[in-house]
Amino acid sequence: MKLSNHSAVPVYTISGSSTARPLPEWLARKRRRSLKNDVEYANRVELLQDFEFEEASHCIRVSEDGNWVMSTGTYKPQMHTHYLPHLSLSFARHTTSLNTTFLLLSSDYSKSIHLQSDRSLEFHTPSGCHYTTRLPRYGRDLKYDRRSAEALIPAVGVNGNGNGEVFRLNLELGRYMKAYELDVGGDDFNSAGGGTLQGGIGTGAVNTAAIAEESHNLLAFGTSLGTIEFWDPRSRERAAILQSPAQADLIDGRQDITALEFDRSGLGLASGSATGLIHLYDLRSSRPLLKKDQGYGYPIQTLIYLSPTTSSRSQTSEPKILSADKRIIKIWNVQDGSPWTSVEPAVDLNCVAWCKDSGMLLTANEGRQQHSFFIPQLGPAPGWCSFLDNLVEEMAEDPNDPNAFTSQKVGEVYDNYKFLTLQQLDSLNLSHLIGTTSLLRPYMHGYFVAQRLYEEAKLIANPFVWEDERNKRIKEKIDSERESRIRGTKKVAVKVNKRLAEKMLERQEKAERRRAQRVLKKGGDDEVMDGQEGDQPPIEREQNGLLTDPRFAKLFQDENFAIDETSREFQMLNPSTKPTSNKEEQSERKLTAVEEEALDEERKSNSNSDSDPDSSSEKEPTPGKADKGRISSVSYKKSGHRRQPPQVRVSSSKDPRRTKDRSFGDRAERTKASKPATTTVVGEREITFAPERKKRAPSRTEKPEKRKTAGRRSASGNVFRKT
Numbered sequence: 095m096k097l098s099n100h101s102a103v104p105v106y107t108i109s110g111s112s113t114a115r116p117l118p119e120w121l122a123r124k125r126r127r128s129l130k131n132d133v134e135y136a137n138r139v140e141l142l143q144d145f146e147f148e149e150a151s152h153c154i155r156v157s158e159d160g161n162w163v164m165s166t167g168t169y170k171p172q173m174h175t176h177y178l179p180h181l182s183l184s185f186a187r188h189t190t191s192l193n194t195t196f197l198l199l200s201s202d203y204s205k206s207i208h209l210q211s212d213r214s215l216e217f218h219t220p221s222g223c224h225y226t227t228r229l230p231r232y233g234r235d236l237k238y239d240r241r242s243a244e245a246l247i248p249a250v251g252v253n254g255n256g257n258g259e260v261f262r263l264n265l266e267l268g269r270y271m272k273a274y275e276l277d278v279g280g281d282d283f284n285s286a287g288g289g290t291l292q293g294g295i296g297t298g299a300v301n302t303a304a305i306a307e308e309s310h311n312l313l314a315f316g317t318s319l320g321t322i323e324f325w326d327p328r329s330r331e332r333a334a335i336l337q338s339p340a341q342a343d344l345i346d347g348r349q350d351i352t353a354l355e356f357d358r359s360g361l362g363l364a365s366g367s368a369t370g371l372i373h374l375y376d377l378r379s380s381r382p383l384l385k386k387d388q389g390y391g392y393p394i395q396t397l398i399y400l401s402p403t404t405s406s407r408s409q410t411s412e413p414k415i416l417s418a419d420k421r422i423i424k425i426w427n428v429q430d431g432s433p434w435t436s437v438e439p440a441v442d443l444n445c446v447a448w449c450k451d452s453g454m455l456l457t458a459n460e461g462r463q464q465h466s467f468f469i470p471q472l473g474p475a476p477g478w479c480s481f482l483d484n485l486v487e488e489m490a491e492d493p494n495d496p497n498a499f500t501s502q503k504v505g506e507v508y509d510n511y512k513f514l515t516l517q518q519l520d521s522l523n524l525s526h527l528i529g530t531t532s533l534l535r536p537y538m539h540g541y542f543v544a545q546r547l548y549e550e551a552k553l554i555a556n557p558f559v560w561e562d563e564r565n566k567r568i569k570e571k572i573d574s575e576r577e578s579r580i581r582g583t584k585k586v587a588v589k590v591n592k593r594l595a596e597k598m599l600e601r602q603e604k605a606e607r608r609r610a611q612r613v614l615k616k617g618g619d620d621e622v623m624d625g626q627e628g629d630q631p632p633i634e635r636e637q638n639g640l641l642t643d644p645r646f647a648k649l650f651q652d653e654n655f656a657i658d659e660t661s662r663e664f665q666m667l668n669p670s671t672k673p674t675s676n677k678e679e680q681s682e683r684k685l686t687a688v689e690e691e692a693l694d695e696e697r698k699s700n701s702n703s704d705s706d707p708d709s710s711s712e713k714e715p716t717p718g719k720a721d722k723g724r725i726s727s728v729s730y731k732k733s734g735h736r737r738q739p740p741q742v743r744v745s746s747s748k749d750p751r752r753t754k755d756r757s758f759g760d761r762a763e764r765t766k767a768s769k770p771a772t773t774t775v776v777g778e779r780e781i782t783f784a785p786e787r788k789k790r791a792p793s794r795t796e797k798p799e800k801r802k803t804a805g806r807r808s809a810s811g812n813v814f815r816k817t
Contacts, residue, residue: 108466154458158202173186175203189216190212233248258278260273316352363375368393394418394419423438589650
């Protein structure tokens with residue numbers, strides 16, 4: 095039991111699933127066994143035993159005496175009958191075909207008539223199916239006229255005269271009577287509902303019926319043309335025809351009437367259309383008193399006037415009406431159409447039944463479990479579940495308790511299982527367990543895996559997942575702290591000439607900084623400085639708006655205006671500017687706020703030193719020690735280099751690699767401990783020259799080639815020489 099609507103009119107869900115998809119059978123059984131010792135599960139509210147069907151329920155009816163509930167559903171096609179004082183299922187019975195709708199003919203469950211989807215009409219008694227008869231055409235609805243003992247079945251299609259029919263089965267005589275003929279469109283394929291004899295699309299039909307049982311017993315039939323025909327059962331003639339509103343036809347198109355309901359007085363009529371529109375009529379006028387939109391555009395399935403039968407409650411309570419489509423149940427005021435409360439279950443609705451003089455609603459819906467809702471402000475709990483009043487009072491005592499109304503959250507039943515697809519099982523190396531263990535349960539397109547097994551398999555597949563997540567969070571925290579310390583340079587959103595734009599922006603910032611300093615010198619009076627803005631040079635004022643000036647937009651957007659810093663003309667006009675590549679621009683490190691302040695101070699000191707004539711000698715660069723990338727002193731200062739202050743270091747000239755800087759006293763003590771020098775050379779270093787013969791590099795000695803005497807020919811005499 096939980097609160098499903100937290101509005102001014104609370105609605106309690108007594109039974110019914112909170113999810114659209116039912117649990118698997120094996121999971122439901124296992125969870126039921128595991129929750130045997132659970133106190134919360136043991137104290138749950140199960141309103142009716144086995145108040146469910148295997149797949150879905152189609153129709154539900156409450157008996158006139160309020161002690162029996164009969165419902166039909168599938169699969170397989172069957173009917174369930176519950177005895178409400180015992181809160182249990184009395185019997186279940188299977189049928190040969192699906193049920194469309196049914197009615198209880200007696201004050202209890204003993205006599206019922208069922209309209210089946212196979213064009214048959216079945217009569218059921220406690221012993222079973224009593225009789226079955228066939229219908230000429232498929233039926234859409236079923237009503238019972240108690241005064242004439244006739245079952246009225248609105249049907250699809252037309253007869254030989256081109257009219258729709260409402261079949262009349264007289265239960266006293268046991269035969270069909272002459273049917274009521276209604277205009278639903280001809281079969282000439284030109285009028286509305288054409289082609290009905292051939293079973294075409296948009297076949298004309300009589301969709302629904304209503305009977306004013308507690309008053310004048312007038313019959314009302316709603317057609318596919320959007321008309322409502324009233325028939326007098328005494329004379330068996332048409333009394334009147336109520337056309338659908340012309341405005342609705344022009345805007346909303348064809349308005350098939352799908353639901354009709356009379357109020358207790360017989361003067362009020364409610365009609366529901368296939369597009370979710372509801373009209374309230376007074377039979378004394380052809381214009382609707384009120385028009386209400388359900389909001390979702392689905393056909394209206396159920397209309398119920400929630401009028402109490404006792405005179406005391408009818409005088410104190412305002413008249414209300416219930417309208418339901420497959421998505422939502424709405425209860426609203428009949429007088430002005432103001433919404434009172436609503437119920438929107440997680441599954442589609444098929445039928446809604448109201449227990450008279452109470453606040454209990456029972457539904458037939460898609461899904462396994464049937465729903466039951468309790469609205470305390472609508473009426474008290476029925477006598478067979480009077481304990482609900484005490485439960486509601488106890489739950490309302492502590493409205494601030496978060497667990498007072500919701501005993502179980504959506505999806506809580508899946509906490510012990512993890513749904514994995516076949517690809518996810520392969521990634522965790524669990525595919526070999528398919529079909530070999532109960533830890534993997536097949537369901538839909540994947541498997542339910544025990545949560546403990548899933549966590550262990552995930553840890554084995556990636557053992558460093560926890561460490562990686564920890565390092566990632568540490569890095570994010572460090573980066574966030576670093577961003578708070580580092581003042582990043584302003585990014586200029588331009589496509590070309592980014593360096594020029596940054597240079598102009600830097601000049602603008604310098605001008606603003608100088609203006610702020612002047613304001614501080616004047617005592618912080620902005621109005622005085624605003625009056626002196628005319629003294630600003632015109633060039634600087636133009637640069638402030640150059641980036642936003644539309645006349646120069648192409649300079650920073652069009653690639654044809656890109657400045658080539660490597661060209662000879664640019665270098666001649668800007669000799670102190672060093673061209674930079676894209677990689678150098680990307681690798682440029684951002685300066686912190688402290689570094690920027692130090693750089694500003696250094697620039698101020700440099701400007702002061704430049705004005706001092708004595709410091710001109712310090713500015714001269716030493717030859718051979720200039721940076722390779724430095725072009726001039728101006729570019730050196732602009733590039734952000736800072737002059738290193740002079741430092742005093744004491745180093746040894748003997749072995750500079752092994753010695754370190756020491757104090758003068760330490761060096762003096764070490765000098766006394768060492769042996770005095772025996773040389774007469776004055777100075778810190780002694781250089782000796784030892785004469786030594788210079789070693790020559792081994793030269794290559796070529797062996798003389800031996801003359802080949804044998805076989806040598808003389809050049810002069812062309813004869814062989816003899817040696």
